[in-house]
Amino acid sequence: MLVLRREVAMANSVTDKPPSHAGNYSEMELQNQRLESDRNIPDPSMKGKINRLLWHGGSVGDAWFSAASNQVAQVLLTLPTSFAQLGYGSGVAFQVFYGIVGCWACYMISWLYMEYRIRKEREGHNFKNHIIQVKSSTSTLSKLRISNNTFLINDHINKREWTYIFGAVSMLTIFIPSFKNYRIWSFFGLIMITYTAWYMTIASIIYGQTSGVTHNGPVSRVLYFTGATNILYTFGSHAVTVNFVLSLTEAQREKRPSNFLITIAREIMHAMYKPSKFKYVFLLATLYVFTLTIPSAVAVYWAFGDTLLTHANALSLLPRSAARDVAVVLMLIHQFITVGFAVTPLYIMWEKMLGVHRSSRAWVVRALCRAPVMVPIWFFAIAFPFFGPINSMVGALLVTFTVYIIPCVAHMAFYRSAASRQSSVEKPPRFLPSWTAVYGGNIVLCVWILVVGLGFGGWASVTNFIKQIETFGIFAECYQCPVKSVHSVANVSYHT
Numbered sequence: 001m002l003v004l005r006r007e008v009a010m011a012n013s014v015t016d017k018p019p020s021h022a023g024n025y026s027e028m029e030l031q032n033q034r035l036e037s038d039r040n041i042p043d044p045s046m047k048g049k050i051n052r053l054l055w056h057g058g059s060v061g062d063a064w065f066s067a068a069s070n071q072v073a074q075v076l077l078t079l080p081t082s083f084a085q086l087g088y089g090s091g092v093a094f095q096v097f098y099g100i101v102g103c104w105a106c107y108m109i110s111w112l113y114m115e116y117r118i119r120k121e122r123e124g125h126n127f128k129n130h131i132i133q134v135k136s137s138t139s140t141l142s143k144l145r146i147s148n149n150t151f152l153i154n155d156h157i158n159k160r161e162w163t164y165i166f167g168a169v170s171m172l173t174i175f176i177p178s179f180k181n182y183r184i185w186s187f188f189g190l191i192m193i194t195y196t197a198w199y200m201t202i203a204s205i206i207y208g209q210t211s212g213v214t215h216n217g218p219v220s221r222v223l224y225f226t227g228a229t230n231i232l233y234t235f236g237s238h239a240v241t242v243n244f245v246l247s248l249t250e251a252q253r254e255k256r257p258s259n260f261l262i263t264i265a266r267e268i269m270h271a272m273y274k275p276s277k278f279k280y281v282f283l284l285a286t287l288y289v290f291t292l293t294i295p296s297a298v299a300v301y302w303a304f305g306d307t308l309l310t311h312a313n314a315l316s317l318l319p320r321s322a323a324r325d326v327a328v329v330l331m332l333i334h335q336f337i338t339v340g341f342a343v344t345p346l347y348i349m350w351e352k353m354l355g356v357h358r359s360s361r362a363w364v365v366r367a368l369c370r371a372p373v374m375v376p377i378w379f380f381a382i383a384f385p386f387f388g389p390i391n392s393m394v395g396a397l398l399v400t401f402t403v404y405i406i407p408c409v410a411h412m413a414f415y416r417s418a419a420s421r422q423s424s425v426e427k428p429p430r431f432l433p434s435w436t437a438v439y440g441g442n443i444v445l446c447v448w449i450l451v452v453g454l455g456f457g458g459w460a461s462v463t464n465f466i467k468q469i470e471t472f473g474i475f476a477e478c479y480q481c482p483v484k485s486v487h488s489v490a491n492v493s494y495h496t
Contacts, residue, residue, distance in 0.1 A: 060277050062186065067285035069189030072293060073338050074331065075234045076197060077314050078388040079293055080300035084308035085227030087217040088298065094231045095294055099286045101404065101445060102235035103279075107429075108407040108442070110279045112414060114425050151481070152315055152328050158478040159385060166336075167378035173340040174347065174370040175363075185337050192330040197292035199327045203318050204296075204303035213305040223309070225452075225460035226392045232453050233395025234293070235286070236403035312388030346373050385479045386468045393465045396457035404449045408442035 083091035150162045157165075218224040300314045311317050315331075318324050347370045354369050384390060415421050421435055428438050472479055 060281060063278060063281045064285055065186035065190055067282050068288050069186050069193060069334075070338070071285060071289045072193055072234060074335055075230070075391055076193060076293065076296065077331070078230060078312050078391060079234065079297040080200075080304070080314040081308045081312050081388055082227035082230045083297045083301040084215075084217050084306055085219075085223040087215070088301070090218065090224070091227070091231075091297060091301070092294060094228050095235075095290065095297075098232050098235040099290060101449075103283050103286055104441065104445060105236075105404045105407045106282045107279045108411040110282075111426050112407070112411055114276060115414070118425050150328075150332065151478075152313075152320070153325060155481075159481065160382060160475065160477050163378075163382050163385060167374075167381065169336070170339050170343075170378070171371065171374055173343055174367045174374065189334050189337060192334040194292060196327040196331055197296045199323055200296040200314055200318070201299040203321075203323065204299040207303060207319060209303050210305070210307065213303070213307070215301070215305045217301075217306065219306075219309075221456075222460045222463050225456045226389070226464045229392040229396045229453060229457035229461050230388065232404075232449075232457065233391045233399050236395065236399040312386075343374060343377065383474050384469075385476055386465065386472075389461065389465050389468050392457070392461035396454060396461045400449050400453040400457070404453070405446050408446050412439055412442050 079091075079095075082094075086094065150166065151157070151159050218227075296314075300317070301308060304311075304314075304317045307317060308314065315324060315328060350373050351366060351369060356366050356369050415424060415435070428435055432438050432441060468479075
């Protein structure tokens with residue numbers, strides 16, 4: 001999830017003068033070009049050429065690869081189950097709806113980031129080495145659920161033991177300094193999820209429907225809103241690349257309302273050279289993701305129907321083959337990469353708390369200081385291996401606020417005065433040509449997310465999560481493994 005940091009800065013004085021215009025996009029992008037020219041002096045050697053090709057990202061294309069590859073990961077494998085919980089119509093409708101809502105929330109973030117960055121650059125702030133801290137905390141737990149995939153390749157070891165192994169492997173991320181060079185991983189990450197999505201689609205069509213398949217979704221209100229919340233979580237992945245910084249400026253010695261400066265920093269692992277284009281990049285990335293998530297979810301649900309209610313990982317239902325094993329391996333690699341990028345911001349924050357982040361200590365010391373961060377994540381992944389239900393609960397209780405509500409509320413708070421709206425670096429879009437319409441859209445979104453996402457979604461996902469604990473227990477040895485006793489109990493759990 002997102003890192004929300006509040007910094008309270010006391011201003012020397014506050015005047016009633018309207019703020020000056022923050023600047024414009026061209027100023028910022030010209031500065032980016034100058035910084036890039038200073039930083040990337042071409043290295044004529046073969047090593048330099050390879051580095052420029054593989055590592056030096058920041059273009060619009062790099063941003064699109066990053067946004068698209070980070071939009072879905074293991075959640076891709078749980079979307080067919082969401083369709084079994086929702087039915088065809090609601091499944092497609094919620095994907096499109098939450099995709100649009102996610103783009104709007106991302107647009108609000110980008111808008112505020114542009115305001116923040118242009119103002120800071122006019123003050124002389126240098127963004128040359130600017131890196132945004134990204135998501136952390138509970139969502140990282142879901143990254144250790146890949147024991148569900150490894151079990152498909154080798155079922156001689158149960159899922160809990162696979163979690164032990166992968167948790168140990170994930171400890172190696174303490175030796176990764178940062179994530180500022182992401183070009184090659186974004187490219188391969190997109191290939192991995194694209195292959196897996198289309199494998200699921202094509203394989204489901206080729207193998208056809210299973211004998212006696214039924215499509216009764218939705219079967220209960222709990223499952224309906226659980227499925228909807230999992231989709232909300234899916235399209236809240238722009239949390240991957242967002243850092244919220246709330247700066248509160250108060251007047252000294254004056255009893256007048258505080259002047260809130262809410263600045264939202266947006267970055268795709270590394271600063272874009274043309275960040276003003278990101279709102280379009282994210283929209284195009286979401287449209288591409290639709291071509292992966294909707295066909296695969298529809299096809300798998302068509303083939304296996306209500307059986308998906310007891311199989312949160314869609315790959316577990318497809319017959320074992322070389323093509324399926326390739327999909328499993330690719331998702332394992334993709335997930336290991338995302339674990340590293342998800343937990344690195346926590347490492348950096350922890351280092352800063354301990355005072356070793358920029359010290360002259362040996363790198364081994366910094367790595368050892370990072371170890372306590374991964375251990376509790378590893379522990380919770382072993383304790384609650386509920387692949388699928390954990391996504392819905394995180395989506396309802398955390399993503400609703402940090403990804404959807406906070407950006408919209410922040411936008412309304414910052415531009416609440418006429419002076420702020422007049423000096424805004426960006427104006428309302430053509431399809432909502434007035435500030436009143438923008439405010440209306442933000443209010444409708446916040447109310448919907450609060451009522452449907454947090455309210456009904458929170459109730460359903462927590463209820464379902466508790467049922468998983470009652471059915472499988474904490475520290476389950478093999479969650480949803482194809483054992484008759486476990487399978488039959490799972491059916492009772494899901495349909496009550």
